[in-house]
Amino acid sequence: xxxxxxxxxxSCFAELGEAWRALEARAPSASFFQGWTWMGCxxxxxxPNPVVVRAEVDGVLVGLALFNRRRGRLYLSxxxxxxxxxxxIEHNAPLIAEGAPAEVLPGMMRAAWRSGWNWGMTLSxxxxxxxxxxxxxxxxxxxxxxxxxxxxxxxxxxxxxxATLSANTRQQIRRSLRAYAARGEVxxxxxxxxxxxxxxxxxxxxxxxxxxxxxxxxxAFRDGRILNFHHNLIQRGVELxxxxxxxxxxxxxxxxxxxxxNSNGWICSYQGGWQIPRNNSEFRPGIICHVLAIMNAINESxxxxxxxxxxxxxxxxxxxxxxxxxxxxxxxxxxxxxxRVAR
Numbered sequence: 238x239x240x241x242x243x244x245x246x247x248s249c250f251a252e253l254g255e256a257w258r259a260l261e262a263r264a265p266s267a268s269f270f271q272g273w274t275w276m277g278c279x280x281x282x283x284x285p286n287p288v289v290v291r292a293e294v295d296g297v298l299v300g301l302a303l304f305n306r307r308r309g310r311l312y313l314s315x316x317x318x319x320x321x322x323x324x325x326i327e328h329n330a331p332l333i334a335e336g337a338p339a340e341v342l343p344g345m346m347r348a349a350w351r352s353g354w355n356w357g358m359t360l361s362x363x364x365x366x367x368x369x370x371x372x373x374x375x376x377x378x379x380x381x382x383x384x385x386x387x388x389x390x391x392x393x394x395x396x397x398x399x400a401t402l403s404a405n406t407r408q409q410i411r412r413s414l415r416a417y418a419a420r421g422e423v424x425x426x427x428x429x430x431x432x433x434x435x436x437x438x439x440x441x442x443x444x445x446x447x448x449x450x451x452x453x454x455x456x457a458f459r460d461g462r463i464l465n466f467h468h469n470l471i472q473r474g475v476e477l478x479x480x481x482x483x484x485x486x487x488x489x490x491x492x493x494x495x496x497x498x499n500s501n502g503w504i505c506s507y508q509g510g511w512q513i514p515r516n517n518s519e520f521r522p523g524i525i526c527h528v529l530a531i532m533n534a535i536n537e538s539x540x541x542x543x544x545x546x547x548x549x550x551x552x553x554x555x556x557x558x559x560x561x562x563x564x565x566x567x568x569x570x571x572x573x574x575x576x577r578v579a580r
Contacts, residue, residue, distance in 0.1 A: 239295050242344040244352035247287040250280050253303075260301055260332055268328035269500035270362070274474045275326075276303060276314060279466055283316040288352045290331065290345045300341050302331035304349055310357040311349055313367075317359070323457070324466045327362035327383065327545050327562055328505070343370040350569065358567045362546065365563055373567035380563055381546035384556035388502075388535050388542060398531055406554045409521065410528055416519040421488015425495075425529035428482040434475045435468065437482040441494035444510030457508060467496075474498075485526040493522040495530055502539040506530070524551055531555070 247253055257273040269275055284305045292300030307317030314329050315322045331345050349358065350372065357376070360368055368378075391398050399407050417423045428434035442458045458464055474480030481504070483495040492512045498505040511522040531542045544552040546562050 238338070240292070240338065240340065240344065241294075241296075242290065242292045242300070242341070242348045244288055244290045244348040247284070247289050247303075250277070253289060253301075254280075256298060257301055257332065260298060260334060263299075263334040264332055265335060265501050266503075267332055267500060268330075268503060269479060269498035269505055270314070270326050270328050271330060271332045272479070272500055274477060274479050275470065275498075278470045278473055283318075283321050285316075288349060290348050290352075292333070292337070292341045292345050294337060294341070299334040299337040300331055300345050302345050302349065304352075304358075306353065306355065309354055310359060311352075311355050312359045313349075313361070313363070315359065315361055320460050320462050321466075322361070323460065323463045324470075325362070328364070328543075329360070329362045330364060330367045342367070343372070346371045356569050358569075360563065360565050360567065362562045362564060365561060368563040368565055368567075371567050373569055376566045376568045378563065378565040380561050382548050382559050383546045383562050384544045384548065384552040384559040386531055386542040386556050387558050388531075388539050390558075391535055392538075396535055398528070398535060401557060402554065410524065413519055413521040413525055417487035417492065417525060419487075420490050421486075423487045423525070423529070424485075425526065425533060426484045426486065428475065428484070431472055431475045434471050434480065434482040437484055437494055438467065438471060438496065440491075441482070441496055441508065441510035444494065444512060445508060448511065448513065483526065483530055485522065485529060492520070493526040495526050497530065499539070502534075502537075503541045503543065504530070504534050504539050505543045505545055507545065524555065527551070527555055 254273050254277050261267060261272050284303060286306045288304040288306055290302040304311040304313055305316045310317065314326055331342065333341055358371055358373060360371060391401060399410060414423060428437050471480050479499050481497040481499055483497060484491055485493040494510045495506060496508040498507055509523055509526060513522060514520045534542050544556060
């Protein structure tokens, strides 16, 4: 078996996108954030100094990773610009074909280090195995827990999602559902076109910003460049079935929106906006939107509903499983760096 791994520049992003999409088809367990819908969104703007790492086994492409180099520092799947990277990435990793040899991942990370005068590497939202494979010395590191619902396990237990939750949580959800049902049929709708998805996204952003302003913060969509990224992402992903803009309503009353990503049945709940009623704790728009989305995902044979990182209380009460993601800055080992410079 012959393994070849090399790092280089990008001569044509369109050609890279074609290779990336082809490799995605052979990596069915990859997250949405590893796919070209996310990676290729505004790619020329986000990766002005790109480094692409390619791995081949016996002449067949099995791995791709895209970094941006900024002031001697490599950023995996990110630009290094705080505003451009404000659309946060999680479950971040090189894209590797299923069944590829185990040595491909560490080999790709070593190739990235050797691609030039790199003193550091930033890894955002990566699983522990990627952080371990990166090498170097840990300068700064933070772990965050990402709760999720194993939908296959729910189906195997009979398909009743509410039965997996605590008695108190079930009681609160059912009380809230009854309160919404008094206004009319409770349902969750999915935007059927790019235009409709963009309209719902704008309304979600408005509600999101109202909530965060009330908390004294600007929220997740504070800059026009962030909004531009998401507008482009929605245009790229809705027709592929990878972007789900969801609207929760009871009768004619809209009570919330979800902005979810889908990769082969792995649903990532990215953002939401809620019509929060005053002085009425029976109405729980965010929780009910998530519960309806999870129930729909179970019926659609999806495999995971992922709340993404941060242990918010609602995430913990709505899920039973969790994993850990790593945010770190790794610096080059000085001895190895000196050896590379001397070559």
